[in-house]
Amino acid sequence: MTSLFQILMLVLSVVKTVIFVHFIMSWLLSFQVLNLRQPIVAQIWDGLNRLLEPIYGPIRRFMPNMGGLDLSPIVALLGVYAIEIILRNNAALFI
Template structure:
């Protein structure tokens, strides 16, 4: 299901971002950096409108969490609408 794929991409993006932020791996790791950039380019059109709506919270970005919650609500609404 496409909603599950988007949620998994958000989770992978978050984990790789944490790896970079806590210096577990550096951004000079070409493979991880390319995966991170690719996922960012896929998710940016979806996350950008959410980031504009949410108030600025400093270093913490809540837009992926809002996206996951919104997708889960949409998935349940579509599921119960069909059945």
């Protein structure tokens, strides 16, 4: 059961990393450091959007419209951190 705990923590770490990469890439795109006309950048951006839309979609429907500001990555990260805290506090159940 300890391996199940470690696998869950690994999955949460990967999710956090993907959310951070998406967040940083969105800033780089908005400040025109990266360009979507480059094929590799467009493919990575499209892949990240497809990967994270199932997470961001319900959060966006729940949150009020903030103009052009999207706070769903922050809410998703808070959710991932909350799940990590819950798992760590209940790690004894996995032993």
